[in-house]
Amino acid sequence: MAKINLKSNExxxxxxxxQGSNKSLVFGIVSLAVGLAVFGMVRYLTIQTENQNExxxxxxxxLENNMNTDDVKKLYDFQDRLIEIEGLMDNKxxxxxxxxxxxxxxxxxxxxxxxxxERQSSKTEIDATVVVENHxxxxxxxxxxxxxxxxxxNVFLSSSxxxxxxxxxEGNVIxxxxxxx
Amino acid sequence: MKLKILFFPIALxxxxxxxxxxxxxxxxxxxxxxxxxxxxxxxxxDLKSGNASIENATKKFNSLxxxxxSLVLNAIPSEEKNDDFLAEVxxxxxxxxVFIISTKIKNPQINRAxxxxxxxxLASMTPTRTGVTAEVSxxxxxxxxxxxxxxxxxxxxxxxxxxxxxxxQQVIADVxxxxxxxxxxxxxxxxxxxxxxxxxxxxxxxxxNLIRANDPxxxxxxxxxxxxGIIEDYQNSITREVxxxxxxxxxxxxxxxxR
Numbered sequence: 434m435a436k437i438n439l440k441s442n443e444x445x446x447x448x449x450x451x452q453g454s455n456k457s458l459v460f461g462i463v464s465l466a467v468g469l470a471v472f473g474m475v476r477y478l479t480i481q482t483e484n485q486n487e488x489x490x491x492x493x494x495x496l497e498n499n500m501n502t503d504d505v506k507k508l509y510d511f512q513d514r515l516i517e518i519e520g521l522m523d524n525k526x527x528x529x530x531x532x533x534x535x536x537x538x539x540x541x542x543x544x545x546x547x548x549x550x551e552r553q554s555s556k557t558e559i560d561a562t563v564v565v566e567n568h569x570x571x572x573x574x575x576x577x578x579x580x581x582x583x584x585x586x587n588v589f590l591s592s593s594x595x596x597x598x599x600x601x602x603e604g605n606v607i608x609x610x611x612x613x614x
Numbered sequence: 615m616k617l618k619i620l621f622f623p624i625a626l627x628x629x630x631x632x633x634x635x636x637x638x639x640x641x642x643x644x645x646x647x648x649x650x651x652x653x654x655x656x657x658x659x660d661l662k663s664g665n666a667s668i669e670n671a672t673k674k675f676n677s678l679x680x681x682x683x684s685l686v687l688n689a690i691p692s693e694e695k696n697d698d699f700l701a702e703v704x705x706x707x708x709x710x711x712v713f714i715i716s717t718k719i720k721n722p723q724i725n726r727a728x729x730x731x732x733x734x735x736l737a738s739m740t741p742t743r744t745g746v747t748a749e750v751s752x753x754x755x756x757x758x759x760x761x762x763x764x765x766x767x768x769x770x771x772x773x774x775x776x777x778x779x780x781x782x783q784q785v786i787a788d789v790x791x792x793x794x795x796x797x798x799x800x801x802x803x804x805x806x807x808x809x810x811x812x813x814x815x816x817x818x819x820x821x822x823n824l825i826r827a828n829d830p831x832x833x834x835x836x837x838x839x840x841x842x843g844i845i846e847d848y849q850n851s852i853t854r855e856v857x858x859x860x861x862x863x864x865x866x867x868x869x870x871x872x873r
Contacts, residue, residue: 454618454619454621455618456622457618457619457620457621457622457623458618458621458622460622460625460626461621461622461623461624461625461626462625464622464625464626464629465625465628465629465632467629468628468629468630468632468633468637469629469632471633471637472632472633472636472637472640475637475640475641475644476640478644479640479643479644479647482644482647482648482651483647485651486647486650486651486654489651489654489655489657489658490654492658493654493657493658493661494822496658496661496662496665497661497821497822497825497826498822499665500665500668500821500822500825501820501821501822504672505668505672505821506819506821507675508668508671508672508675508835508840509819509821509824509831509832509835510815510816510819511675511683511686511687512671512831512834512835512840512841513740513741513813513831514686514687514689514690514813515686515841515842515844515845516830516831516834516841517690517743517811517813518686518689518690518772518844518848519841519844521772521774521811522844522847522848522851524774525774525775526775527767527775528763528767528775528778529760529763529764529767532760532763536760545756545780545782546781546782547779547780547781547782548778548779548780548781549777549778549779549780550775550777550778550779551776551777552775552776552777
């Protein structure tokens, strides 16, 4: 005769297994839900931030376009020229100032026959041909040029010879005038 | 039953996978967007304050006198305007009492043609300063020549000197003898080489594009640095008066070879 199991699950001691599987189901669903919820939350935040970005971008474009008026363009052009002038003024070496400095440091007995300024990258080369009475006066004149100021460097006599008219010495003096900023 | 028990580890694994493959990349995107938002907010704040600075600068600009405005526009005009340059040199020669022997303007067009600008670059949006070299030869006494150099130094049209040659002349031309009176000292010849500039006006200027391209001029305006102080410095140190451009007057002649 076949045996019939009339005992319920509770009685057969299988109950803990069923509880465990239920718990596993619940925990599984909870962990899935948490995972999905976190993803959903992050996605929501991303969309919200993107919307805020869109709004900010539109506002930036709007503000930039508001600035695109004729008045602002005119102002821009003027400021552009002012900046150019400022830059050029900073780098300009006044030839008049240089001439005045040389005049102040020319001895009464010295006479110029040639004076040449040539602008180089950050200094001006000055090439002067002077006529003086003798070599002592020429030496004095070279010394006088070197006293123009700290801007002056390398004052040297390039050549000297008797003047064409035979009335003194003609000396060619070269020196450099540095830009001081 | 076994499947039910296995559901938790499987679900945990799936949740982990969701985190790795979906939530993490999404989080990275979110952070990028947040950074972008911070940048945009800062840009917006800068623009709002910049807008106020530009409004102030516009008010200042509108309150400048016509002479102050002309002084700057003449210093670096929008066109080469060689006629005005010549007129200004002539005026300086007249004031200082020297005689102009020759004037030469070196290749004004070449500078412009040589500009090699990439389309879309900042340089293509903004005009570039063009420099032209001029050579002027004059004759007179040293005192007059020094005065002429001073005059050219203080032209309203901005000039930067390149070379100066002052040389004693032994032979004096007949024309010069008649027209120049030299009281003290010998006749001197002066060759002056200098640059003068122009900068084209860009009618299609797009301020918005310049802001995006971080143009230094618009940046200075946005940060409230409208450099009106330069006008005063320029007027004080270089220029004595605003140059009034020449006009052709009434032109028209039937026999163009007649005197």
